[in-house]
Amino acid sequence: MPIDVAKAVSAEPRSTGLSWGHKDIQLYHLGIGAGVPATDPEELRYSLESRLHVLPSFATVAGGGMALAGGLSAPGVDVDLAAVLHGGQTVELHRPIPVSGEATQTSKVAAVYDKGKAAVIVLRTDVADADGPLWTSDTRIFVRGEGGFGGERGPSGRVGPPPDRAPDRTVERTIREDQALLYRLSGDWNPLHADPEFAKAAGFDKPILHGLCSYGIVLKAVVDTALDGDVTRVRSYTTRFAGVAYPGETLRVRMWQDPERVHVTATAVERDEAPVLTDTIVEHT
Numbered sequence: 211m212p213i214d215v216a217k218a219v220s221a222e223p224r225s226t227g228l229s230w231g232h233k234d235i236q237l238y239h240l241g242i243g244a245g246v247p248a249t250d251p252e253e254l255r256y257s258l259e260s261r262l263h264v265l266p267s268f269a270t271v272a273g274g275g276m277a278l279a280g281g282l283s284a285p286g287v288d289v290d291l292a293a294v295l296h297g298g299q300t301v302e303l304h305r306p307i308p309v310s311g312e313a314t315q316t317s318k319v320a321a322v323y324d325k326g327k328a329a330v331i332v333l334r335t336d337v338a339d340a341d342g343p344l345w346t347s348d349t350r351i352f353v354r355g356e357g358g359f360g361g362e363r364g365p366s367g368r369v370g371p372p373p374d375r376a377p378d379r380t381v382e383r384t385i386r387e388d389q390a391l392l393y394r395l396s397g398d399w400n401p402l403h404a405d406p407e408f409a410k411a412a413g414f415d416k417p418i419l420h421g422l423c424s425y426g427i428v429l430k431a432v433v434d435t436a437l438d439g440d441v442t443r444v445r446s447y448t449t450r451f452a453g454v455a456y457p458g459e460t461l462r463v464r465m466w467q468d469p470e471r472v473h474v475t476a477t478a479v480e481r482d483e484a485p486v487l488t489d490t491i492v493e494h495t
Contacts, residue, residue: 436472
């Protein structure tokens with residue numbers, strides 16, 4: 211079997227150094243659609259170095275990090291890349307991310323679950339700097355055809371449907387035609403998001419948007435409209451990638467707000483509300 215579960219889970223954690231500065235933050239923010247309108251004071255917090263704050267989803271690209279690739283290169287993991295999907299992502303913040311920093315990233319395979327026709331690899335990453343823990347992220351990697359090995363099924367990853375009422379907020383975010391080309395400069399060079407021929411060979415009509423780009427677009431929408439524009443209020447952010455989005459489309463983001471969490475869905479307007487992000491929760495102060 212390509213995945214040696216015991217070897218993967220028992221392997222020693224791997225540590226690497228991370229560093230980032232204001233240009234990395236600004237490039238990431240522009241990659242998820244920030245900066246429009248360019249002179250809007252609220253957008254300048256994402257684009258102008260003298261006013262900069264850091265959207266917590268930056269954790270997924272800090273240091274050019276590619277957690278998905280890290281999980282697939284772990285000891286005991288040898289799978290067909292064509293069978294791999296990014297199933298879900300969680301980032302838990304221990305304190306606000308600084309505009310520049312140096313930190314140590316420690317990663318390990320936390321679990322491998324048997325979903326029958328597929329396996330789910332959970333890669334856990336802890337990041338800390340000289341002042342202590344910064345964030346913890348869980349990347350859930352779905353590998354088709356690798357289940358059925360008799361392992362634990364694990365949690366469903368579902369948080370249930372949204373509250374049975376109309377959403378408290380609904381906003382739309384346009385994905386620019388060049389959004390994936392800009393976002394990939396933060397470290398995800400997969401040609402699926404840029405090369406039309408590669409995308410067609412993978413079964414898509416054209417290049418698709420990175421799932422983590424949608425992840426950032428949606429968190430920014432929540433922060434800007436439900437959390438008074440205050441990135442420091444975010445405690446954790448989790449989602450399940452339910453479908454793809456394409457550059458040029460419009461994301462419709464619906465929010466149901468409770469005192470300490472926002473339940474969110476994101477759909478593609480032009481494709482009859484096709485789901486993009488589901489089981490999405492932003493926990494906040």
